[in-house]
Amino acid sequence: MSGVLTVEPLVEGSGVSVRFGSFLALDNLSLRVMPGKVFGLLGPNGAGKTTTIKVLMGLVAASLGNVKVCGLNPLLEPIAVKSRIGYVAENSIVYESLSPRDFFEFVVSMRKIDPVSANRVVSRLADVFDLAAYFDSPIATLSMGLKQKVALIAAFIHQPPVLLLDEPLNGLDAKSSRVVKDLMSLHVQRGGAVLFSTHIMEIAEQLCTRIAIIDHGKVVAVGTLDQLRSKTDGLGSSLEDVFLKLTNEESAVADRSRMLREAFFGNEAH
Ligand SMILES: Nc1ncnc2c1ncn2[C@@H]1O[C@H](COP(=O)(O)OP(=O)(O)OP(=O)(O)O)[C@@H](O)[C@H]1O
Numbered sequence: 582m583s584g585v586l587t588v589e590p591l592v593e594g595s596g597v598s599v600r601f602g603s604f605l606a607l608d609n610l611s612l613r614v615m616p617g618k619v620f621g622l623l624g625p626n627g628a629g630k631t632t633t634i635k636v637l638m639g640l641v642a643a644s645l646g647n648v649k650v651c652g653l654n655p656l657l658e659p660i661a662v663k664s665r666i667g668y669v670a671e672n673s674i675v676y677e678s679l680s681p682r683d684f685f686e687f688v689v690s691m692r693k694i695d696p697v698s699a700n701r702v703v704s705r706l707a708d709v710f711d712l713a714a715y716f717d718s719p720i721a722t723l724s725m726g727l728k729q730k731v732a733l734i735a736a737f738i739h740q741p742p743v744l745l746l747d748e749p750l751n752g753l754d755a756k757s758s759r760v761v762k763d764l765m766s767l768h769v770q771r772g773g774a775v776l777f778s779t780h781i782m783e784i785a786e787q788l789c790t791r792i793a794i795i796d797h798g799k800v801v802a803v804g805t806l807d808q809l810r811s812k813t814d815g816l817g818s819s820l821e822d823v824f825l826k827l828t829n830e831e832s833a834v835a836d837r838s839r840m841l842r843e844a845f846f847g848n849e850a851h
């Protein structure tokens with residue numbers, strides 16, 4: 582095989598199970614994200630998306646299976662792994678009493694990175710996100726979307742190869758959502774990898790090279806959008822149709838619509 586370059590995945594989970602007490606939150610889940618790829622995690626509420634991301638970050642220990650980020654085990658080499666990941670949590674813990682300026686300085690000092698290049702990243706991203714005007718306001722006083730922008734910038738400060746983003750567009754307006762989508766695309770063009778969760782089918786459709794649909798802790802389907810379509814009857818043209826079919830929620834959606842019509846219009850519902 583000489584002369585053949587093997588490319589290793591930047592993110593890899595194989596046979597990962599996670600138990601919380603007697604509850605099996607992840608059940609034999611496997612995924613891999615290669616350099617240059619955007620991988621989307623879709624699934625109903627409670628499916629296990631956040632748990633998957635936390636396992637990859639080393640914040641939750643797998644009961645079974647193996648996890649590697651940049652070839653490293655997040656539990657055995659937590660600092661090395663975290664230095665390679667830009668992480669945006671579902672509920673970002675951003676120190677509320679600090680201003681964005683103080684918070685970014687804190688992140689730079691914690692990460693022991695060059696403050697000059699870090700400040701360059703921060704000021705450019707603050708400009709693209711229109712955040713500069715809020716730089717000295719306590720984070721507690723910022724709106725939800727502004728806090729999300731602070732969390733996103735903090736995840737980029739050390740220019741990591743891997744981005745793990747849990748619903749990164751949460752609370753963002755249309756312009757800022759576009760910025761985040763562009764950031765994700767540029768990141769993979771430079772050879773990085775992105776794994777993100779979302780409930781927004783359109784975003785997954787636009788951005789992902791591969792998509793995994795998770796339900797009750799299991800991957801029920803993984804592949805390109807076309808591969809997922811072919812797992813259903815192939816007629817579902819949108820990812821939403823495919824998603825609802827694969828998670829068996831099509832009939833549940835129809836039921837909810839009927840229940841709502843009955844609640845609003847009583848027996849006159851049709
Ligand atoms: N620390 C915990 N202790 C007990 N159960 C937990 C814990 N964390 C998550 N779970 C359970 O694991 C399951 C998966 O949760 P998870 O947060 O991963 O779902 P999710 O796919 O991210 O959902 P959502 O779309 O609502 O964000 C849920 O049933 C949740 O209640």
Ligand SMILES: [Mg+2]
Nearest residue numbers: 630631632671
């Ligand atoms: Mg979640």
